[in-house]
Amino acid sequence: MLGECSKAAPPLPRKTSRTRANMGASSSHFSAASVPDGSLAGKRIVITGGSSGIGLEAAKVFAAKGAKVLLTSRSQPRLDAAAEEVRKATGAADDRVETRPLDLSSFRSVNEFADWYVETHGEKPLHVLLNNAGVMAFPDRRESADGFEMQMATNHLGHFLLTARMLPSLLRTAGSRVVNVSSMAHQWPADADGTGISDADAKDPFRVAAASGGFAAGQYEPWKQYARTKMANLHFTLELNRRLEAAGRAGAAGVTAISAHPGYSATGLQATSGSMGGSVGAAIGNALFAQSAAMGALPLVMASVSPDAAAGQYIGPSGTNNMWGYPSANTPDPRAFRADAAEKLWDASTALTGADWSALDAPPRS
Template identity: 40%
Template sequence: MADWTADRIPDQSGRTFVVTGANSGLGYETARQLAGHGGRVIMTARNETKGREAVAKLRADQPDADVELRTLDLADLDSVRAFAADVAEVDVLVNNAGIMMPPRSLTKQGFESQFGTNHLGHFALTGLLLPRVRARVVTVSSGLHRGGSIHFDDLTGERKYSPRVFYSQSKFANVLFALELDRRLRAEGSAVLSVLAHPGYSATNLQSTGPTGLLSLAMKVSNRLIAQDVSMGALNQLYAATDPAAKSGQFIGPDGRGEMRGYPHVVQPDPAATSAETARRLWDVSEKLTGVRYAFDA
């Protein structure tokens, strides 16, 4: 895997990908590379106008790209269900979209926005699409899952809310979910892989559209001074989505110091995020909150 780059992505002709949050940042770069290597890419965006602009930009760069836009708001389970009902067989689902450290707000169904978007939306989407997924589910987490936990007694942040703490909770939930999905797929004898990835510290608009005040200012400065380019950050989820050597249950992140920058390699999650007991509890709660029950749990 040493110094793995997008040039090593195998030919993806004949494969269909769903990439959430594909209108900008890591999602756009992932869609661009997958399409550039022959894949058919369903690009999702919450904002249709921004999504159309992203598709036009990609096609201007790659006139023969097989891409299409579909609207998907992961903060609205009605939108998730409508989107999933209109998707036929897919080879790889890339759960990329997310929001980061906004002031406290609730989704349409009343969930804390980061937990609702980053975890519950993707949990529901994966469950609805899984019977049609042929190869892989890639879940994008963050190095900030480390030190996170699930506040089962205050999931909405009504008692106490911190943008950073609840962002960490949502990314911690991503890891618990993807590892538990791997366990359940293996127990089912499925050939589908569940692979995790995180981009290190990559310069995207995620840091500027969510945080407010001094936190927003600090992130704008660190984006310029510390962050790596989005093309490097996206390599981790591209490896997880396409490389034949990727294994179910693996976590792919940058190989540099502190996993902030660098090329993809296998990293270790926070030990607390490997707890099967916590993962099962989160799974049960997520099924109840979303109303989505996985086929192999029926």
């Protein structure tokens, strides 16, 4: 989830054969082999951004272990190709790999997807919602259909609304999980709380941060805004867990929220950043520095299905600077634990998206 070859980002150490695959490895490291064959049979997993990169690689692991996967992205042709790739790689039957278009930057698209899901899946359990889709550091400021800066709309607001819409299905499934994919970049903002809320317009703080990136006209800073969206992912995870616990809907009988990040992995995300030199620059940077998308997907897999993953953890590579290697629990920036910032983010995001969290108030089924 990171394209750190720009001058705005910290420099990367040159990758060696050791960092390429083995940093953080031990005899007990988590890998795809850690998930027993057949252990996910009957499980249903929804993956946003599932047509490429780490989302696609995670889908392959889930399907190989028996899960039913629902892949989403903006492009149906890309989804069709991804579904076929999953089936060929895993031998999964057609009915275990489902697809549906979804544009996380559009609240209308999110609501249409959720309406379709309820209509077609009804009372069926949902075991994992993997909020993986994202965009990174557009060189120019872009606006979503709802009037928000595109990175904040896609990386946070859309997933916030989607999670609220999918929560009833998750709450019907004991031990279900919400996994929010963040990034090492969450450490970069200079804001006191990391999201831009505290230094924006006091009348409507997050609208300013979400609509403009918190910057005056002509001063859009793509990397700073990307970093803010990744801190928002962590604050969302923190506050979702708090509210689940307060409602008595957390843990093995309810829903657990966990964050994950892929370190520096070779995906298509870097190509969206102008500072990466486009697709050519991204390809060169990935070849020199990045671990494979399959390795980058392992933290997502661990957060989604490992019994060792716990509420509120931030799971990522265990090697140098948490950039490469097998996954383990990482330590995020201290601002990720700011309960006041997380609550502000929740309240503002609810107001902006119209998300309905009343499912948290309903008594659990006996």
